[in-house]
Amino acid sequence: xxxxxxxxxxxxxxxxxxxxxxxxxxxxxxxxxxxxxxxxxxxxxxxxxxxxxxxxxxxxxxxxxxxxxxxxxxxxxxxxxxxxxxxxxxxxxxxxxxxxxxxxxxxxxxxxxxxxxxxxxxxxxxxxxxxxxxxxxxxxxxxxxxxxxxxxxxxxxxxxxxxxxxxxxxxxxxxxxxxxxxxxxxxxxxxxxxx
Amino acid sequence: xxxxxxxxxxxxxxxxxxxxxxxxxxxxxxxxxxxxxxxxxxxxxxxxxxxxxxxxxxxxxxxxxxxxxxxxxxxxxxxxxxxxxxxxxxxxxxxxxxxxxxxxxxxxxxxxxxxxxxxxxxxxxxxxxxxxxxxxxxxxxxxxxxxxxxxxxxxxxxxxxxxxxxxxxxxxxxxxxxxxxxxxxxxxxxxxxxx
DNA sequence: AGTATAGGTGAACGATCGTTCACCTGCAAT
DNA sequence: ATTGCAGGTGAACGATCGTTCACCTATACT
Numbered sequence: 001x002x003x004x005x006x007x008x009x010x011x012x013x014x015x016x017x018x019x020x021x022x023x024x025x026x027x028x029x030x031x032x033x034x035x036x037x038x039x040x041x042x043x044x045x046x047x048x049x050x051x052x053x054x055x056x057x058x059x060x061x062x063x064x065x066x067x068x069x070x071x072x073x074x075x076x077x078x079x080x081x082x083x084x085x086x087x088x089x090x091x092x093x094x095x096x097x098x099x100x101x102x103x104x105x106x107x108x109x110x111x112x113x114x115x116x117x118x119x120x121x122x123x124x125x126x127x128x129x130x131x132x133x134x135x136x137x138x139x140x141x142x143x144x145x146x147x148x149x150x151x152x153x154x155x156x157x158x159x160x161x162x163x164x165x166x167x168x169x170x171x172x173x174x175x176x177x178x179x180x181x182x183x184x185x186x187x188x189x190x191x192x193x194x195x
Numbered sequence: 196x197x198x199x200x201x202x203x204x205x206x207x208x209x210x211x212x213x214x215x216x217x218x219x220x221x222x223x224x225x226x227x228x229x230x231x232x233x234x235x236x237x238x239x240x241x242x243x244x245x246x247x248x249x250x251x252x253x254x255x256x257x258x259x260x261x262x263x264x265x266x267x268x269x270x271x272x273x274x275x276x277x278x279x280x281x282x283x284x285x286x287x288x289x290x291x292x293x294x295x296x297x298x299x300x301x302x303x304x305x306x307x308x309x310x311x312x313x314x315x316x317x318x319x320x321x322x323x324x325x326x327x328x329x330x331x332x333x334x335x336x337x338x339x340x341x342x343x344x345x346x347x348x349x350x351x352x353x354x355x356x357x358x359x360x361x362x363x364x365x366x367x368x369x370x371x372x373x374x375x376x377x378x379x380x381x382x383x384x385x386x387x388x389x390x
Numbered sequence: 391a392g393t394a395t396a397g398g399t400g401a402a403c404g405a406t407c408g409t410t411c412a413c414c415t416g417c418a419a420t
Numbered sequence: 421a422t423t424g425c426a427g428g429t430g431a432a433c434g435a436t437c438g439t440t441c442a443c444c445t446a447t448a449c450t
Contacts, residue, residue, distance in 0.1 A: 021258060039427095040428055042409065044427095097266050233439085254407095254438090256406095257438090
């Protein structure tokens with residue numbers, strides 16, 4: 001069988017998995033590939049397993065491999081150029097979810113408004129991925145609750161003092177007044193801007 | 196059954212799915228939950244389905260729902276505060292992969308070096324998600340091949356002229372000379388910075 | 391004390407799964 | 421012209437799946 005043909009089967013299975021979050025059964029593949037025999041599927045699956053597009057667990061259940069699912073392809077050095085579809089295998093691939101979300105329970109995404117962090121490369125409209133926690137270190141970018149509202153700023157801790165620094169010369173540092181507590185709500189772990 | 200207990204079962208199943216990319220069978224759940232009867236699992240699964248943590252397809256196969264997998268939780272307005280684990284359901288959730296990768300075949304991720312785009316909020320070390328294509332519009336941020344090397348810049352098209360603009364006053368626009376062609380390799384669709 | 395009831399065990403059921411067998415077909419190489 | 425073989429059909433197989441049944445605890449509530 002042509003490698004190119006095999007790849008088409010691979011893509012159909014990947015699409016099925018993406019849609020259904022489950023691998024197709026042999027019967028489903030028969031419909032999917034327009035074949036009328038389970039044995040044809042059986043041989044086909046064997047090729048897919050050989051090509052490391054899938055695995056079989058101890059009881060024959062079909063399991064997708066990293067190679068099949070392959071999130072986004074990472075280009076080590078752009079200088080090498082973009083890989084052609086044929087040499088796709090060269091490019092390492094990963095899921096953005098696993099890359100950016102170490103702890104799903106405590107991780108949230110929210111949109112930033114205002115230009116106070118623009119010199120730190122955070123523009124209004126950007127999404128930030130934050131990890132819910134009440135402590136942070138000096139220099140962290142945090143989501144803080146102060147003066148009745150939430151804001152995203154640099155956290156500063158010096159000489160027992162604690163305050164918030166913007167990254168924009170037109171804004172002033174926010175120093176908590178007496179009786180107005182500064183609550184750290186979350187720490188910014190990543191920034192995402194979509195065009 | 197306590198909702199809290201059900202949630203623990205849910206988490207175990209989610210972990211299983213994350214690791215194996217496949218939902219556990221009833222037999223596997225028996226080991227997973229330390230139960231000795233399939234029927235106990237059967238009743239448990241019914242609860243999970245009722246709670247919309249999973250679905251059953253036409254032939255009884257267990258399929259994870261969006262609610263089970265839940266990528267990252269999105270906070271509409273931070274003003275509303277962070278949801279407690281109990282009210283998690285309020286927060287909409289999504290996968291970053293589907294959010295940022297519309298077309299997986301042609302999408303790549305690469306690291307930016309240099310400070311030439313810093314005023315556009317792209318700092319050295321940031322990752323950019325690019326879509327492989329040879330055409331782009333005026334104002335797009337592109338990966339271009341010129342003068343024997345790759346670079347990330349704004350694309351400008353005016354009066355039949357085409358050139359590259361940096362987003363940093365210390366850098367000069369790159370205007371292709373005679374005999375030195377400007378090749379657009381990809382269009383930047385998103386920027387990711389991880390702290 | 392009596393009794394529902396939620397949650398579990400253990401065994402049996404048919405359905406579907408993946409696997410295997412024998413056989414057919416068309417193309418390519420000899 | 422003949423052979424070899426990759427790739428397909430169709431039917432049968434046991435294994436495992438999800439489902440269902442009867443029955444057994446505990447605990448909570450009259």
